[in-house]
Amino acid sequence: MSSNFGSMPLRYRISIDREQCMECGRCVENCPYGVFRWDGNRILINSRNCTACHRCVTYCPRDAIMLQEQPCDYRSHPVWTRSVRESIYNQARTGKIILAGMGSVSNLPIIFDHLMLDACQVTTPPTDPLREPVELRTYLGKKPSKLEFRQKPNGDVELSTELTPNLMLETPIMLGHMSYGALSLNAHVAMARAAKETGTYMGTGEGGLHPGLYPYQDRMIVQVASGRFGVNIDYLERGAAIELKLGQGAKPGIGGHLPGEKVSADVSRTRMIPQGSDAISPAPHHDIYGIEDLPQLVNSVKEATEYKKPIFAKIAAVNNNAENVAAVARSGVDAIAIDGFRGGTGAAPRVFRDHVGIPIEVAIATADKELRKQGLRNEVSLIACGSIRESTDVIKAIALGADAVYIATAALAAMGCRVCGNCYQGLCSWGIATQRPDLVARLDPDVASKQVANLIHAWTLEITELMGAAGINSIESLRGNRDRLRGYMLDEGLLEILDVKSVGA
Amino acid sequence: MCGIFGVMDKRRQMMDGSGIREALSMMNERGSGEGAGYVAYGIYPDYRDCYALHVFFDKACESKAVVDATLEQWGTIECDEAIPTCDQPNLKANCTPWRYFFRPDASLAPGSASPEKDVVTNLVMQINAGANGAEIVSSGKNVGVFKASGWPEDVADYYRIEDYEGYIWLAHNRYATSNPDLWERPDPFNLHDWSVVENGKTTTYGANRRYVESFGYNCSTGTDSEVIAYLIDLLTRKHGLEIDLAIRALAPSYWDEIDRMPEAEQKLNRALRFAYGSATMNGPFTVVAANPDMMIGFTDRGKLRPMVVGECGDRLYIASEETAIRAMEPCVESITRPAAGEPVIGRVAP
Numbered sequence: 001m002s003s004n005f006g007s008m009p010l011r012y013r014i015s016i017d018r019e020q021c022m023e024c025g026r027c028v029e030n031c032p033y034g035v036f037r038w039d040g041n042r043i044l045i046n047s048r049n050c051t052a053c054h055r056c057v058t059y060c061p062r063d064a065i066m067l068q069e070q071p072c073d074y075r076s077h078p079v080w081t082r083s084v085r086e087s088i089y090n091q092a093r094t095g096k097i098i099l100a101g102m103g104s105v106s107n108l109p110i111i112f113d114h115l116m117l118d119a120c121q122v123t124t125p126p127t128d129p130l131r132e133p134v135e136l137r138t139y140l141g142k143k144p145s146k147l148e149f150r151q152k153p154n155g156d157v158e159l160s161t162e163l164t165p166n167l168m169l170e171t172p173i174m175l176g177h178m179s180y181g182a183l184s185l186n187a188h189v190a191m192a193r194a195a196k197e198t199g200t201y202m203g204t205g206e207g208g209l210h211p212g213l214y215p216y217q218d219r220m221i222v223q224v225a226s227g228r229f230g231v232n233i234d235y236l237e238r239g240a241a242i243e244l245k246l247g248q249g250a251k252p253g254i255g256g257h258l259p260g261e262k263v264s265a266d267v268s269r270t271r272m273i274p275q276g277s278d279a280i281s282p283a284p285h286h287d288i289y290g291i292e293d294l295p296q297l298v299n300s301v302k303e304a305t306e307y308k309k310p311i312f313a314k315i316a317a318v319n320n321n322a323e324n325v326a327a328v329a330r331s332g333v334d335a336i337a338i339d340g341f342r343g344g345t346g347a348a349p350r351v352f353r354d355h356v357g358i359p360i361e362v363a364i365a366t367a368d369k370e371l372r373k374q375g376l377r378n379e380v381s382l383i384a385c386g387s388i389r390e391s392t393d394v395i396k397a398i399a400l401g402a403d404a405v406y407i408a409t410a411a412l413a414a415m416g417c418r419v420c421g422n423c424y425q426g427l428c429s430w431g432i433a434t435q436r437p438d439l440v441a442r443l444d445p446d447v448a449s450k451q452v453a454n455l456i457h458a459w460t461l462e463i464t465e466l467m468g469a470a471g472i473n474s475i476e477s478l479r480g481n482r483d484r485l486r487g488y489m490l491d492e493g494l495l496e497i498l499d500v501k502s503v504g505a
Numbered sequence: 506m507c508g509i510f511g512v513m514d515k516r517r518q519m520m521d522g523s524g525i526r527e528a529l530s531m532m533n534e535r536g537s538g539e540g541a542g543y544v545a546y547g548i549y550p551d552y553r554d555c556y557a558l559h560v561f562f563d564k565a566c567e568s569k570a571v572v573d574a575t576l577e578q579w580g581t582i583e584c585d586e587a588i589p590t591c592d593q594p595n596l597k598a599n600c601t602p603w604r605y606f607f608r609p610d611a612s613l614a615p616g617s618a619s620p621e622k623d624v625v626t627n628l629v630m631q632i633n634a635g636a637n638g639a640e641i642v643s644s645g646k647n648v649g650v651f652k653a654s655g656w657p658e659d660v661a662d663y664y665r666i667e668d669y670e671g672y673i674w675l676a677h678n679r680y681a682t683s684n685p686d687l688w689e690r691p692d693p694f695n696l697h698d699w700s701v702v703e704n705g706k707t708t709t710y711g712a713n714r715r716y717v718e719s720f721g722y723n724c725s726t727g728t729d730s731e732v733i734a735y736l737i738d739l740l741t742r743k744h745g746l747e748i749d750l751a752i753r754a755l756a757p758s759y760w761d762e763i764d765r766m767p768e769a770e771q772k773l774n775r776a777l778r779f780a781y782g783s784a785t786m787n788g789p790f791t792v793v794a795a796n797p798d799m800m801i802g803f804t805d806r807g808k809l810r811p812m813v814v815g816e817c818g819d820r821l822y823i824a825s826e827e828t829a830i831r832a833m834e835p836c837v838e839s840i841t842r843p844a845a846g847e848p849v850i851g852r853v854a855p
Contacts, residue, residue, distance in 0.1 A: 133761070157747070161776055372715060477712060477787035478712075480712050483710060483712075
C-alpha cells in the first residue's frame with residue numbers, strides 16, 4: 001500500500017573515510033542488515049538499513065567508518081518531538097502496533113542514580129576486603145521464621161526444623177531469563193558456562209532447554225511461562241529451580257512474542273512449536289484467573305519435582321506491587337523476581353515498554369516493606385531485575401530489600417551487544433539475538449563466557465569493596481539496610497516510599 | 506569509643522555500687538564526660554515481685570499524670586516515688602528520675618506464655634513512643650537503671666549508687682556522638698529481664714531495627730543497645746532460643762567456618778543464619794548483657810572492640826579494659842581475652 005511519506009529522514013548515517021579505507025570488504029561481510037555492498041571495486045553505503053549495531057565500526061581495520069545519529073534535523077518542537085512524529089508517520093503508513101526491542105527509552109529520571117551509598121569513617125572502621133572476609137554468599141529460597149528444637153534421649157537439643165531447598169549463590173548476581181529462540185544457542189551456552197564459573201545461576205526464559213545446555217543444567221533456572229513452550233517433566237527435572245513467569249517488566253499485562261523468523265528447526269524442537277511460526281504466549285496463564293489458582297500451579301510443579309527444587313515466580317512491577325508480592329508470597333513459592341518497567345525484551349509493543357509499570361527501585365522497596373509488615377519476609381527471597389546496569393545498582397537494590405538480582409541486558413553487552421534494539425529482526429550481527437547459523441557462528445562461546453564471567457567477577461569485587469567501606473561483612477546485613485542509603489534530589493514522597501533519608505539527614 | 510563493665514557474683518552475694526563506680530571511672534579515657542550509666546540486679550528486695558519502672562520525666566508535673574494513667578490501665582501501682590538523687594555541680598539535670606513498683610494485670614495478655622512481660626513490653630513501647638515527656642529506662646523485677654549525661658563519678662554520686670546493693674552490675678562510660686544532653690541516651694538499656702551495655706556502633710542498626718519492629722517492638726532512641734535488648738528478648742523469650750544460640754544468631758560464624766563443621770552443627774548454624782539474617786549484627790561491637798540469672802559478653806566476629814574477662818572466686822568480670830577489672834579486684838585470679846566471636850556466658854547458681 002502506498003503512502004505519501006516517501007523517504008523518512010535517516011536515523012543513522014554511515015560514512016566511509018575513503019582516504020583511510022583499503023577496500024578490504026570486512027564491513028560488507030559483517031553487516032547483516034545490508035548497509036554495505038560492492039559496486040565493482042567500490043563499497044556503496046545504504047545508511048537507511050543501519051541499526052547502529054557497530055559491527056562495521058568494530059571490524060574496520062582502519063577506523064574508516066563513522067556513524068552519526070539523526071543526521072537530519074526536524075524543526076525542533078518540545079511537544080511534537082522527533083519520536084512522536086516518527087511514530088505517527090510509521091503508524092499512519094502501517095496501521096499497526098509499533099514493536100520495539102530492548103528496554104524502555106523513556107527519558108525519565110533513574111532513581112538508582114539519585115541514591116548515594118554510605119561509607120565508614122571514624123565512629124566505625126571500614127572492613128578491608130583484601131585482608132578480612134566479606135561474605136557475598138547468598139541463599140535463595142524460603143527460610144524459617146523461627147526454629148524448633150527437640151530434646152534427644154541423652155538430653156542434647158537438636159534442630160527439628162527442616163530447611164526447604166535453597167539455591168546457593170557465590171555472588172548475588174544471576175543471569176536473567178532470556179529464551180533460546182530470542183537468543184542464539186552460543187549466547188546461551190556462553191552464559192551458562194559463565195554462571196557455572198562464577199557460582200551463580202542462569203534463567204532459561206520461556207524457550208525450553210536445548211540439549212546443548214544439559215551439561216550446565218544444575219546452574220539453570222527453567223522457566224514456565226504462559227505459553228508453556230518447551231515444558232515437560234524432563235525440562236522441570238533438569239533445572240536447579242523452576243520459575244513461573246507471571247509477568248515481564250517490559251510489557252506488563254501481555255505475553256511474550258517471538259517472531260517466526262527466529263523459530264528455526266532447533267528452536268522449534270526445543271520449544272515444541274512449528275518451525276517459522278510466531279510464538280506468542282497468552283497474556284494470562286490460562287490456569288490462573290485468580291490468586292487462589294497460583295498455589296495450585298505451584299503445588300503441581302512441586303509435586304512433579306518431589307519438593308526438591310525451589311520454585312520462583314516472576315512478576316512485573318505495577319502500581320499495586322506490594323499487594324501482588326504479598327499475594328504471591330502466600331502461594332508457596334520460594335522466591336519472587338520483580339521486573340521493573342525498564343526491563344529488557346526482545347520484542348515488546350513500544351507503548352507498553354515505555355509507559356506501563358513502575359521503577360524497580362520502588363517495587364523492591366515496597367515489596368520488602370510490605371512483606372516485613374505482614375511477617376512474610378522469610379517466606380520468599382526477592383530478586384530485583386529490569387535495568388541493573390552496574391555493581392552499584394546491585395548493592396542499592398539489595399539495600400532496598402532485594403536478596404539478589406538478575407542481569408540480562410548487561411550480560412548481553414558483556415558479549416558484545418551494543419543495545420541497538422533490533423533483536424526482533426533476528427539479524428543480530430553479534431550472533432547473540434539471532435538464529436541465522438552464519439551469524440550465530442560469530443559468537444564464540446569460549447570467548448563470550450569469559451567476558452560474562454569477567455563482568456560478574458568485576459562487579460562482585462566492586463560490591464565487596466563497597467560493602468567493606470560500609471563496614472558490612474555479610475550480604476544479609478546489607479539486605480533492607482536502607483539506613484546506608486541517602487536520597488539526593490529525590491522528592492519527599494518518594495523518599496518516604498523508599499524509606500530512605502535525604503542526604504544530610 | 507565507650508567503655509563497658511560488668512560484674513556478676515555467681516552466688517548472689519551483694520556488691521554495693523562504690524566498686525563499680527571506681528572501675529568505670531578507670532576508663533574515663535574511653536568516654537567524653539557526657540554520659541554514664543549503671544544497672545544493678547537485686548537492688549529492690551522489698552519489692553522483688555513488682556516490676557520496678559525507672560522513668561525520666563521531662564516535666565514531672567505534666568508527664569507523671571500520663572504515666573500514672575497508663576499504668577493504671579495496665580495494672581496496679583504498688584508504690585511510686587522520686588528516685589533519691591543528690592545534686593552534683595557538674596551535672597545539669599534536665600529531667601526528673603522517678604520509680605514505680607508496678608504489678609501488671611496478666612489478664613490483659615491472654616494466651617501468652619509470659620503475660621506479665623508482654624504487658625510490661627507493651628507499656629514500655631507505648632510510653633516511650635509517645636510524645637509525652639516520659640521515658641521508661643528500666644522495667645524489670647528487682648533491677649534498676651541509673652544513667653545521666655556526665656562523667657561516671659558524677660552520675661554515680663548523683664544517684665548515690667553506693668547505697669544500692671546488687672549481685673550483677675553493668676556500667677557504661679559514654680563517648681557521645683549525638684544528643685549529649687539527653688539522659689536516656691547513654692547505656693544501659695533495659696527491657697524487663699534484660700539489660701545491655703555496648704561498646705560499638707553496628708552497621709546494621711536500620712536492618713536490625715526493621716526486623717525487631719516487625720515483631721511489635723518500637724525503637725525510640727536510635728541506639729544500638731536498645732535494639733540489642735529487644736533482639737535478645739525476642740530471640741530468647743518469644744522464639745525460645747537458648748542464650749548461646751541467640752548469641753550465635755546475632756553474631757554468627759562465617760560460612761567458611763560453618764562449611765567445616767560436623768553435619769548436625771552445620772545444619773543448625775545454617776538454619777540460624779537463614780532464620781535470623783535480618784537480626785545479625787554487623788560492624789564493631791562488644792556487648793555485655795545480663796538478666797537475673799546470667800551475665801553474657803560477646804563481640805562481633807572480627808572482634809573490632811576489646812573484651813577482657815576476669816575471674817576471681819565467685820565473681821565474673823567482663824570489661825573493655827583490664828585496668829577496670831583490677832580497679833575493683835586488684836588480686837584478680839585470671840584474666841583472659843576471648844577470641845573473636847567467642848561468647849562468654851556466666852550463670853548465677855540456681
